[in-house]
Amino acid sequence: MHKLPLTLACGRYDRTQALIDGRVQPDGVDLTFLPLRPGETFWRMLNHGEFDASEMSLSSYTILRSEGDTRFIAIPVFPSRIFRHSALYVRSDASIESPEDLKGKRVGVGDYQMTAAVWVRGFLTHDYGVKPEDIVWVTGKPIHSIKPPTGLTLQSIPADTTLEAMLERGEIDALISVMIPRGFGKTVRRLFRDSRKVEIEYYRKTRIFPIMHTLVLKTELYKEKPWLAVSLYQAFCRARDIAHRSMYDTDALTVSLPWIIDEVEGTRGLFGPQLWDYSIEGSLPTLDALLAYLDEQKLSKRRMSVDELFVPNIGPGLAEYLHATGEA
Template sequence: MSKLQLSVAVGNYDRCRPLFDGDVRIDGVDPVFMQLSPEEIFFRAFRNAEFDICELSLSSSVVKTANGTLPYVGVPVFLSRMFRHSAFYVRKDRIKRPGDLRGKKVGLPEYQLTAMVWIRAFLEQDYGVAPEEITWVRGGISDADRPEKIALDLPPSIRLIDAPPGKTISALLAEGEIDGYIAPRAPDIRGGASENIGWLFDDPMAEAIAYYRRREIFPIMHILGVRRTIAEAHPWLPGAVFKAFAEAKNLCLERLLETSACKITMPFADERLHHDMALMGRDFWTYGIDGNRHVLDDFLAQHHRQGLSSRRVTIEELFHPATFEQFTI
């Protein structure tokens, strides 16, 4: 039987490197890998479903699942996980603490981005600032014409406005027209205009560690998707994809733990790795539903709370049933 030739679009992550190099293979698949930025993958996947297997925004996938329009079925491979306490920038000359954001304007590239959901969640849960207390200003980071990828139907209590024509949220922050900025990328500001701009939290790592100790949540940003029509024709495929990506991630961690030479271009990489394991456990970058159900449940509840999903989506309808359990010996 010939193998399925399928396109696979994911980011250039160390946890995928064994797949790119051929050290790990997807059973029954002859993959054509495309290493692309998340922005390009998501735009092409959610607009035109261009890829057979691809990285997907968790938030966009939930919006589409709630509406019954997601062309992919989820696989619980969490290619991107990130604490987002360092993704919040503010005018330091007027915002000193999270509570100062009440009644203020905060820019974001898209209201529905996964990072935005997590940030709004910890603002409300940990600092008492509700999404309804902020005016959200949507605009591009570097391109004023950046669109929202998918249509949203937000409740009237959420104040979301567009940036003025020709203005990016980076420029609005630099000019003081908005008070804060949240995005997966830093604001595009050069020169002296950044003088009064900095992180909301002076030590975002300390804030993130305290958040993890309170909630034991390592936020999930991206999942993996298999085109629904292909999964229906080949029901073995989502499980095979999960198996291969999990093996690749495990091999990546094994290689990081081998300390004869530094694998990444950072000093103190070994010390950082052991610190993270002491905080979060040896398999801190967990794939699968087991070990992540509480993270996913929290996100799905917050997603609906923030008006992004028309109903409370369940884990079972987001991910393919073949990926919930794996064999053991």
């Protein structure tokens, strides 16, 4: 049977490894999987449309859609999810001990609109009363040019330095970073000293497990072959499930962490049996919160709805039907 050639760019994660090494093949697809880092993937897809499908920043994608740019359409696969209280860094000798101490301070962020920063500003506003306009933002080059939100103080990074270097020299007071600074543990520390405890409490209160990235298809390709979205979705689910089964194996540990089994069991006790949800309904508190934050922070042109982001032919209906008929 002839299969559709398809090029997909996405990160190399445990939950995508079975797609990379070929143990999982999307039905009807001859897949070329390019295991690229997120920043490169986003830049090449947003600016040049180089791939048929790719991992994509959820905030950048939502902003595009709010502007009427419909080149891409998302599948409810979320390759990257991570709590971001642990992404706030200050100097080790700083007197900043609480989020409220950031008022009036200079905070660096590589891209003001990146999803991690949206989440950080969201919890700063809603949980600590620190609004975006209370901070001086020092930013890098955006992946997608947008009109800066009104009422903010935004300053560009000088061309001859980096945000990490500025933090080390005291030229900024704090840093939102998706990467761990090189000075961490020496000259740099996290603002939340026990970030895991804070993040667990945040999840218990909100049921939010922050989504960073989704998966997008070129819209024209989806319109021509809507079955492709379902095929990719099912393949990503199979790859994720393989990773989870492998991780929870006491015959010989597949992950180089001595207490990984206890970690899995403890996380299941908090999250339930599905640790990494790929569904709209299972991720609704998270999706609703991000869309609200993008609107509040004046990054999206209007308040988007979840239904506007994802393909319409993936949802619980098919699984429920197949279960009822005995085919599942």
